[in-house]
Amino acid sequence: MNRAKSTLEQWRIIQSVVDFGGYAQAAEKLNKSQSSLNHAVAKLQNQLGIQLLEVRGRKAYLTEQGEVLLRRSRHLTQSVDELEQLASNLGQGWEPNLTIAREIIYPMHFLVDALKAFLPDSRGTRVTVIDSVISGTNELIDGNKVDLAICGVPPKGHIAEPLCESELYLVCPPNHPLTHCGIVADERELAQHLQVVIKETSINKAADTGWLKSEQRWTVSNFHEAKNVLLSGIGFCWAPAYLVEDDIKNGSLVRLILKGSKSRKIQLSLIIPNRDSQGPASKLLESMILTQHEISHYHGV
CATH class of the missing domain: 1.10.10.10 (Winged helix-like DNA-binding domain superfamily/Winged helix DNA-binding domain)
Incomplete structure (x- = not known):
């Protein structure tokens, strides 16, 4: 040999x-x-x-x-x-630690409810939730850096269980120039204004995704920071509907309807990066997440 x-x-x-x-x-x-x-x-x-x-x-x-x-x-x-x-x-049986990657457009209340259901039987397992963005989520999956992941577009070679659809609204402050012609925004006019975008969390630089045609962009870490920028009276942003619906209702933000695109909808799925090495705690938490979306769990715990 x-x-x-x-x-x-x-x-x-x-x-x-x-x-x-x-x-x-x-x-x-x-x-x-x-x-x-x-x-x-x-x-x-x-x-x-x-x-x-x-x-x-x-x-x-x-x-x-x-x-x-x-x-x-x-x-x-x-x-x-x-x-x-x-x-x-x-060798160790029940995992002492679990790490979850959560694409930040996934509604956090689903995950919180799943973790609350998991807690009584968790046997003290420590849970870490990593908020990730687009290719950053896929990088964590491909690198086996997490035990469970909720992502948008699954990386190649991984089986994904669809969970829900996240809708993104185009929003801006009520005094923004884009609101002068009602709530319809022209793409060319949109490109002339400041866009607030969310920074991808990947280590290796990834290609830009989504609508990024504005010459002037401010990049922040999450949608809460993006919303704070908008509430200060400047910029526009594609933001998760669940995060800005109340602000739209009370008039703090205005929803724009972009010609040809009323909203953006992204399918979110659950992925177990390495099913062969999945432990019992991860299987239990997986079942709790699926239950939140009324999906049957087929794997034994």
């Missing part, structure tokens, strides 16, 4: 160098010396007889061959991580 020329640790190091933007940044994140990372990558390249990285300035860049091998290596290290996690779950 031929002995492997490389180790998982070497591949994890080169992944970190690429993901964090250089040797110095990766060394800080991994709590290792920069020289040890340089040595590990140099040894790997020597063992394989191929250059994976080239340094330009202070940043390391993948070669064409490096891109191909790094992509394959991610599948390998992820498979090993999943195998080790499965062994850990089988």
Whole structure:
């Protein structure tokens, strides 16, 4: 049997160098010396007889061959991580911690009610809820960083259980110039005004999504901050209906009807990133979330 020329640790190091933007940044994140990372990558390249990285300035860049091998290596290290996690779950039984990714347009009251139902049988499990946005949610799923995830467009290769539809309204303050012709907004006119958008939570820069044609944009972390900007009297924003309906009713905000698009509707789904390693606590909480949407739970707990 031929002995492997490389180790998982070497591949994890080169992944970190690429993901964090250089040797110095990766060394800080991994709590290792920069020289040890340089040595590990140099040894790997020597063992394989191929250059994976080239340094330009202070940043390391993948070669064409490096891109191909790094992509394959991610599948390998992820498979090993999943195998080790499965062994850990089988050994420990009930999970002491659960992490949930929640796409921020998902109504929080559904999740709160599910967690309240989960609490009496949770056996002290600590729960962390991460508010995530678009590709940031998918990044957490693909990286197996969470136990459960509620997302919009599911990443490829994952089975999703549809939960509900979230409707987004186009809103602005009542004194905004866009309200001068009633509640209908023209797309070209809309593009001339300040748009308030929500920052994606992905580590790796993702392509812009949604309606982003305004030249002037302010980016904030969540819809509560976006609403505060609007209530101060400036900007427009696509915001979840459940979050702004009361403000529309009391006149604090005005709903605009964009020609050709009365509203935006996004399907939200529940994903278990790694079903094979799902523990009993995660299965129970999954059933509680599905119950909130009157969906039968088919997996044994």
